[in-house]
Amino acid sequence: MSASERPQHGRLVVKLVAIVVGMFGFGFALVPLYDVFCDITGINGKTENTAAVYDGVTVDTSRTVTVEFITRTNSGMPWEFTVETRRVDVHPGEMAQVNFFARNPASRDIVGQAVPSVSPGQAALFLNKTECFCFNHQPLAAGAEAVMPMKFYVDPQLPEDIRFFTVQYTLYDVTASVADVAMNQG
Known part of the structure; x- marks a missing residue:
């Protein structure tokens, strides 16, 4: 060289x-x-992970908002996870309920955790969940199934130009992390 x-x-x-x-x-x-x-x-809107209070909310019957629900499971999560109603038309301020169905076909108990996202992201600020399976871990025994409700209302302050939004729930297997937390606390 x-x-x-x-x-x-x-x-x-x-x-x-x-x-x-x-x-x-x-x-x-x-x-x-x-x-x-x-x-x-405005994609991948994050929602609050705490229950909203439905008290004194005025329903705006002059307009309707369509909320679409999508379910999916993370790779490696063997559960069947679906929503009973794919689309709901609601008036802002009106309380609504949508039921989700989960079944654990695996031969072992699994703890699931649903993580929501909203699109367009701006709509996430106006989606108020008063009850949701996504607030807590969802344990299902092998072969068990469950109906998991979500009660919500769309805040009447939702901008007029948002007439449609999508809520997607992705279900994750958190069995190992829940077991690790339990072992460290015990």
């Missing part, structure tokens, strides 16, 4: 190290960047 080739190898190593460091830094910045992207585009 000649003396003129050695500096080029050194520059290449420096460039490759800089690329690796940049990729590592981008990986750390990805979560906040994703949150900013979701806020700007």
Whole structure:
């Protein structure tokens, strides 16, 4: 190797190290960047994970909002998970209930946790759940099934231009993490 080739190898190593460091830094910045992207585009709306109070809410009968429900299970979650009613038309302020069905066909007990997201994301601020299976872990014995209600109302302050939104529930198997918490507390 000649003396003129050695500096080029050194520059290449420096460039490759800089690329690796940049990729590592981008990986750390990805979560906040994703949150900013979701806020700007209005996708993947996060809902409150606490029960709303339905007291003194005025129903706006002059308009109707269509709420669509989608269910899915995370990979590795063997449950069957469906919604009885895919779409509901409600007046803002009107209380509604939708039932979800879960069945555990596995040969072992499983604890599930449903995580909601709303699209467009802005609508998540106006979806008020007074009762929801997503507030708690859902244990199901092997072969068992359950009907899980969700009671909600759409806040009358929902912007007029939002006439339709989608609520998606993704069901995760949290059996191992629940067992780990129980072991650490006991």
